[in-house]
Amino acid sequence: MMKPKLHHIYFFAICILLISCEKPKKKEVERPNILYIMADDHAVQAISAYGHPISKLAPTPNIDRIAKAGVLFTANYCANSICGPSRASILTGKHSHANGFMQNNNEGFDGSQATLAKIFRENGYQTSLIGKWHLVSEPTGFDHWQILNDQGEYNNPDFVTSKDTVKISGYVTDIITELTVDWLDQRDPEKPFFLMMQHKAPHRSWIPAERHYNLYDDVEFPVPNNYFDDYEGRFAAANQEMNVYRDMFEGHDLKLSIERGVDSLRFDPWSHVFFGRMTPEEIEKFWDAYREKNDAYFEIDPSDSVSIAEWKLQRYLQDYLAVIKAVDESVGKILDYLEENDLVDNTLVVYTTDQGFYLGEHGWFDKRFMYEESFIMPTLMQYPGKIEAGISIPHLTQNIDFAPSFLDICGIAIPGDMHGASFKPLLFGGLAADWRSSIYYHYYEFPGIHNVRAHYGVKEERYKLIYFYKEDIWELYDLQNDPTEMKNIYGNEGTEAISERLKTELRKLQDQYAVPDEHR
Structure with a gap:
């Protein structure tokens, strides 16, 4: 048997040395x-x-x-x-x-x-x-x-x-x-x-947390331009029951006293989750924080409905x-x-x-x-x-x-x-060239709290089509020209093609998501 030459032995030894010195392979990136x-x-x-x-x-x-x-x-x-x-x-x-x-x-x-x-x-x-x-x-x-x-x-x-x-x-x-x-x-x-x-x-x-009871007392938040919306041309909007100045519970939501200087809340249908969860000491700290600013409410003329409505908005926003x-x-x-x-x-x-x-x-x-x-x-x-x-x-x-x-x-x-x-x-x-250009929405809970009608619809970047299907009422909005959705333009002259195109898109999405017939 031929003996390996000395230079062969050196060559293999160097290879082994290089392999042993090679850096370990980097681990795969961990899953986040x-x-x-x-x-x-x-x-x-x-x-x-x-x-x-x-x-x-x-x-x-x-x-x-x-x-x-x-x-x-x-x-x-x-x-x-x-x-x-x-x-x-x-x-x-x-x-x-x-x-x-x-x-x-x-x-x-x-x-x-x-x-x-x-x-x-x-x-x-x-x-x-x-x-x-x-x-x-x-x-x-x-x-x-x-x-x-x-x-x-x-x-x-x-x-x-x-x-x-x-x-x-x-x-x-x-x-x-x-x-x-x-x-x-x-x-x-x-x-x-x-x-x-x-x-x-x-x-x-x-x-709020006790430390934040009075955080925004001195802040006047902007009143939305459509705070006093009359809901013209929008049946479902006109028949909801979630208005700040008409439907909020004055005790539970707005934390108003029954009268000036009295530490007792107005109507609160869920008192067990308000004062019912507080200790006597916590209740006293609450009144210490709210008593004076509640008293200020009674300085508003009761016949001044606009001022009362705006006061309620400020109280809501301050707490929220x-x-x-x-x-x-x-x-x-x-x-x-x-x-x-x-x-x-x-x-x-x-x-x-x-x-x-x-x-x-x-x-x-x-x-x-x-x-x-x-x-x-x-x-x-x-x-x-x-x-x-x-x-x-x-x-x-x-x-x-x-x-x-x-x-x-x-x-x-x-x-x-x-x-x-x-x-x-x-x-x-x-x-993202092939990203979607429309999305589907469906709200079911009617009848229910706040009386919002069941509806579904489709939204694109510019237009939105909504169908209140139990009343057979359509709404169409041009979000570019009407971003606050005050003008239902469904049925207006010149919008027919837009409405039909969106109805087709709506049916396509319902088919794509296999929405059952009973929910269309």
């Missing part, structure tokens, strides 16, 4: 965490990143941090403008008729169906839900859940787990923040997480925006936590709400209608290094897009039966 922060009824007008005059007087600097570090969605809409159904659409990526939760008084969300939480957990994520659930049935797919009982209470709320219900002392927004931080501290750091942190605030009845102050503080604490624990770069942070809200536009509070203030959802996201800082997305997106988008960003297959589309290309600078 998803931190989903949801408020309840947070209007676009009340987030200063959107630049509305109201928000300039009551800024949200911490929520704005997300927009500065990432992206602001300027045309994101809900599929059904009411709390439970919107949450169901977000969890499933489907319109209400497909996920089965069409109105708040449903028997309960079908937890056996595929949801974001289940899919993430099946793919190795830790899943957690803390805060408001409001889907009647128990959450499924979450490794950990700690939820408010029904709507929840602002003061000393009850929290429900799979084992028990416990009353926790404190202010609900602060408690949810603390519970979230506790979970983050105790999670398995070797696994990515999908965490839904869902606030009650700023849902009705807008009770003071409630949001605590939410903004919460967001700041969570963002700080991510920074302090080196979680910023590998976490997609989302801030949104379940639908928009009226802050006096058309004279209203609440939501439900397909009109812009109720329909649009504020949405902000950051994912440093992946999403360019300070950008905006003007494309028509919807809450049914959240589920497929989050899965896509995390490299998880999107179920074929989801109605939504992944907006990952929009986030990461991809081409």
